[in-house]
Amino acid sequence: MTELYLKYVLNGLTAALILLAFFFLLRGHLLPGGGFVGGLMAAAVVELAIISQGAVTVQRRVGRLLLPVSGLGLLTAVLAIIFGWPQSGTVFAPVYFHLPWLEVEFSTALAFDFGVFLVVMSVTSLFLLDLTLTRSARLEQLLDMEDMEDRSVGQEQVPPPS
Amino acid sequence: MSVLLLALLVTLLLGSGTYLILRQHAMKLILGLGLISHAFNLIIFSATGLTAGTVPILPLPPRKADEWPGAGHFADPLPHALILTAIVIGFGVTAYLIALVQRLHEVRDGTAYHEVEHFSPGRSGEPDDYMYLEDTLSEPRSAAPGADATGATR
Amino acid sequence: MTDSSNLANLLALFAIIPLCAAGGSLLIPRFQLLPRLHTHSLAALLAGIVNLILALWLMARTVQGTNLVLHVGGHHGPFGIVLVADVFSALLLLLTAVIYLGTVPFAIDVLDQRDRMGFYPLSLFLLMGVNGTFLAGDLFNLYVFFEILVITSFVLVTLGGQRDQIRGGLRFVVLNLLGSMVFLGAVAVAYGTLGTLNFAHIAVLLRQPNLPAWLVPMMAGLLFVAFAGKSALFPLHFWLPCSYHTTHPVVNALFGGLLTKVGLYSLFRLFPLLFPEQLAAWQPAFLALAGASMVVGTLGGLSGDTLRRALSFQIVSHIGFIFAGLALAGTRNGVLAVGLAPAILYLAHHMVVKTAVLMAGGAIELELQTGRVVPGPDGGTGGLLAHRQWLAIWFFLTALSLAGIPPFSGFTGKLGLLLLMISMEQWLLLAVAVLSSFVTLYMIMRLWQGAFWGAPPPVRNTDGPAAAPTRLGPGFGMLTLTPIAVLVGCSLLMGVFGESAWSVANQAAATLTDVEAYIDSVALAGHLADASH
Numbered sequence: 001m002t003e004l005y006l007k008y009v010l011n012g013l014t015a016a017l018i019l020l021a022f023f024f025l026l027r028g029h030l031l032p033g034g035g036f037v038g039g040l041m042a043a044a045v046v047e048l049a050i051i052s053q054g055a056v057t058v059q060r061r062v063g064r065l066l067l068p069v070s071g072l073g074l075l076t077a078v079l080a081i082i083f084g085w086p087q088s089g090t091v092f093a094p095v096y097f098h099l100p101w102l103e104v105e106f107s108t109a110l111a112f113d114f115g116v117f118l119v120v121m122s123v124t125s126l127f128l129l130d131l132t133l134t135r136s137a138r139l140e141q142l143l144d145m146e147d148m149e150d151r152s153v154g155q156e157q158v159p160p161p162s
Numbered sequence: 163m164s165v166l167l168l169a170l171l172v173t174l175l176l177g178s179g180t181y182l183i184l185r186q187h188a189m190k191l192i193l194g195l196g197l198i199s200h201a202f203n204l205i206i207f208s209a210t211g212l213t214a215g216t217v218p219i220l221p222l223p224p225r226k227a228d229e230w231p232g233a234g235h236f237a238d239p240l241p242h243a244l245i246l247t248a249i250v251i252g253f254g255v256t257a258y259l260i261a262l263v264q265r266l267h268e269v270r271d272g273t274a275y276h277e278v279e280h281f282s283p284g285r286s287g288e289p290d291d292y293m294y295l296e297d298t299l300s301e302p303r304s305a306a307p308g309a310d311a312t313g314a315t316r
Numbered sequence: 317m318t319d320s321s322n323l324a325n326l327l328a329l330f331a332i333i334p335l336c337a338a339g340g341s342l343l344i345p346r347f348q349l350l351p352r353l354h355t356h357s358l359a360a361l362l363a364g365i366v367n368l369i370l371a372l373w374l375m376a377r378t379v380q381g382t383n384l385v386l387h388v389g390g391h392h393g394p395f396g397i398v399l400v401a402d403v404f405s406a407l408l409l410l411l412t413a414v415i416y417l418g419t420v421p422f423a424i425d426v427l428d429q430r431d432r433m434g435f436y437p438l439s440l441f442l443l444m445g446v447n448g449t450f451l452a453g454d455l456f457n458l459y460v461f462f463e464i465l466v467i468t469s470f471v472l473v474t475l476g477g478q479r480d481q482i483r484g485g486l487r488f489v490v491l492n493l494l495g496s497m498v499f500l501g502a503v504a505v506a507y508g509t510l511g512t513l514n515f516a517h518i519a520v521l522l523r524q525p526n527l528p529a530w531l532v533p534m535m536a537g538l539l540f541v542a543f544a545g546k547s548a549l550f551p552l553h554f555w556l557p558c559s560y561h562t563t564h565p566v567v568n569a570l571f572g573g574l575l576t577k578v579g580l581y582s583l584f585r586l587f588p589l590l591f592p593e594q595l596a597a598w599q600p601a602f603l604a605l606a607g608a609s610m611v612v613g614t615l616g617g618l619s620g621d622t623l624r625r626a627l628s629f630q631i632v633s634h635i636g637f638i639f640a641g642l643a644l645a646g647t648r649n650g651v652l653a654v655g656l657a658p659a660i661l662y663l664a665h666h667m668v669v670k671t672a673v674l675m676a677g678g679a680i681e682l683e684l685q686t687g688r689v690v691p692g693p694d695g696g697t698g699g700l701l702a703h704r705q706w707l708a709i710w711f712f713l714t715a716l717s718l719a720g721i722p723p724f725s726g727f728t729g730k731l732g733l734l735l736l737m738i739s740m741e742q743w744l745l746l747a748v749a750v751l752s753s754f755v756t757l758y759m760i761m762r763l764w765q766g767a768f769w770g771a772p773p774p775v776r777n778t779d780g781p782a783a784a785p786t787r788l789g790p791g792f793g794m795l796t797l798t799p800i801a802v803l804v805g806c807s808l809l810m811g812v813f814g815e816s817a818w819s820v821a822n823q824a825a826a827t828l829t830d831v832e833a834y835i836d837s838v839a840l841a842g843h844l845a846d847a848s849h
Contacts, residue, residue: 199497
């Protein structure tokens with residue numbers, strides 16, 4: 001399922017949408033916007049790739065990364081939550097850094113938003129991929145993920161502990 | 163006046179949502195739940211009264227305090243935050259339900275829902291009776307659910 | 317006494333630790349550390365242990381009469397998010413920690429490859445939702461944590477992806493979602509009329525003299541419907557028997573211990589705090605619902621033909637018992653702490669014992685690949701006594717505790733509830749309660765007989781060798797038996813040291829009924845609390 005026109009505009013559109021997603025993320029620091037909107041926009045990039053290149057290709061390229069990225073996002077957000085604890089005596093307190101070599105202000109609130117961004121992007125992409133993948137492709141993915149297991153299916157033959 | 167319109171809209175959404183849920187069809191169930199969740203979002207939206215106001219965000223660059231608009235000038239931001247959270251939760255649940263219905267289809271005949279050429283009636287003219295949900299309380303096919311899930315997929 | 321110092325920040329850890337462990341297990345690919353242990357289960361185990369230590373600390377701290385209040389981010393209520401922990405919250409957090417830590421070894425023991433896929437991260441999210449619900453200090457965070465818990469449970473219900481699981485799961489999702497919608501309606505009414513969502517602030521504002529007459533009944537009614545649905549009280553219980561028995565046994569044990577209790581917790585927290593008059597005014601209806609739950613749950617359990625179906629349906633009857641305590645506590649003169657205490661004790665007993673018995677029942681089903689106590693065309697259970705003496709003993713002991721035989725915890729809780737019914741002169745309810753206890757005893761003995769007594773079932777899979785008819789499924793070992801034994805030990809301790817358990821339950825009930833202390837402890841931003849007096 002590949003679309004001819006989409007293929008041509010894909011590269012440009014992908015770059016533009018990713019930039020837009022990061023614009024939304026950074027704008028959320030002081031104005032409407034933020035990690036959630038940016039994450040959805042980034043998931044739209046993945047959806048665009050699914051439509052233009054097919055779900056299987058996208059699955060091969062980024063499918064394995066999506067769950068770890070959502071975990072990374074969660075950990076980033078949690079780290080941002082507890083970062084201000086020693087300094088201000090309470091969790092969820094933002095800490096601001098004025099980076100001397102940069103004109104931009106950085107805060108743990110932005111890091112929290114970035115965590116949200118990663119979670120929303122990866123989870124939404126996972127859902128979109130899951131809906132478009134065929135059953136066989138999904139099973140392949142499942143088998144990929146459970147390759148390093150201890151108990152084989154032949155467990156039934158183990159004699160009972162007496 | 164607009165409150166009345168909103169009330170009528172909520173009634174309409176709730177009514178049609180309930181009707182769709184009671185049809186006992188998986189797809190209509192999802193649509194009905196979507197309508198009902200939107201109805202409740204509108205209820206929250208109208209809870210604080212419909213007053214005109216601007217976005218509750220101070221303009222950039224920061225002006226002096228005496229140039230700020232008065233407190234009554236802003237719309238109450240809390241219902242918006244509540245609705246946003248509720249929408250996100252509703253979005254997640256709807257996504258999950260869609261995935262669930264797709265699995266229902268796969269468990270039945272091994273193809274994903276969107277792979278079927280015509281949605282209804284199903285492939286090769288079969289009725290989409292698997293989408294009807296009345297036989298849940300019937301006997302399970304396998305006696306120990308979960309125990310043989312491995313076998314089913316290998 | 318209130319402590320909102322730096323230590324109160326530890327309350328946030330109840331949500332942060334499961335979140336960290338879940339995030340870590342999503343981030344780090346799963347690999348084997350020991351023959352039975354991989355990174356995911358290790359993360360769940362560690363998070364469970366830390367959670368238990370935290371809960372023990374919180375219990376020790378709150379039992380001295382200190383409420384811990386966290387104003388998240390330093391913003392005071394009613395504007396900021398508030399997490400409140402009193403004895404009742406701490407008690408439930410402790411029970412949750414024990415139950416969670418009990419189910420993790422069971423999961424390590426019996427989950428097979430495919431089911432294991434998402435269980436540990438999901439169960440950690442479930443733990444986070446349950447913890448957060450017990451700590452939430454305002455309606456909307458209660459809703460959010462509820463949703464975390466409920467959405468996670470949606471996925472856990474269908475773990476394994478079988479047809480019956482999906483169909484049962486759809487029911488589960490739809491009814492829980494509708495309950496959440498009603499809850500959201502209550503939030504809208506509260507914010508629209510009172511302009512606040514903080515529990516303490518709502519309690520203060522509801523004392524105003526010129527409120528519209530419909531406000532309190534409407535809020536109380538909406539919240540009651542929402543929470544009764546979540547806690548599987550009689551007319552709204554039907555999602556439970558159509559989904560619980562289809563889940564994986566591990567999930568079933570976790571749900572049986574935690575899921576419906578969250579709804580009960582919310583009823584216990586909100587009704588004495590916000591609507592004590594409604595509790596008295598609606599007492600006849602509440603008592604009828606409680607009695608009906610007892611009857612329906614007991615009869616449903618009796619009619620269940622498989623172990624887990626019977627045991628799951630029987631939860632509804634226990635919900636009826638616990639709710640009867642809350643309903644009886646409401647009087648014209650305010651909510652009686654004496655009434656709530658036995659219900660809280662019974663709640664603690666129920667959480668511990670139900671998890672243990674569902675774990676034992678699930679182990680039997682996994683061992684025999686069927687839970688049919690009444691032999692049917694596809695075989696049945698029986699004859700396990702020869703192979704599984706220890707499981708038989710533990711199942712027997714949990715059965716005794718479930719039916720309320722001394723010296724187990726079921727006895728003290730049930731005795732307190734029955735005495736309460738006598739003192740309130742609710743003779744009909746008393747008769748129903750006593751009768752349903754006896755029927756429960758009969759039911760559980762029947763299950764025990766069906767599973768352990770008698771001849772081994774006939775060989776079911778005809779193509780395999782007929783050498784070991786009772787060993788059809790993957791086995792289980794000490795990792796399953798030890799948590800069951802520990803939970804039974806907890807029940808025994810709660811029964812033997814009944815006096816201490818009573819005093820904790822009494823204290824928890826006292827914190828629930830002491831509205832002033834709760835409002836003071838939350839320490840609303842000054843002028844708001846004063847303006848409404």
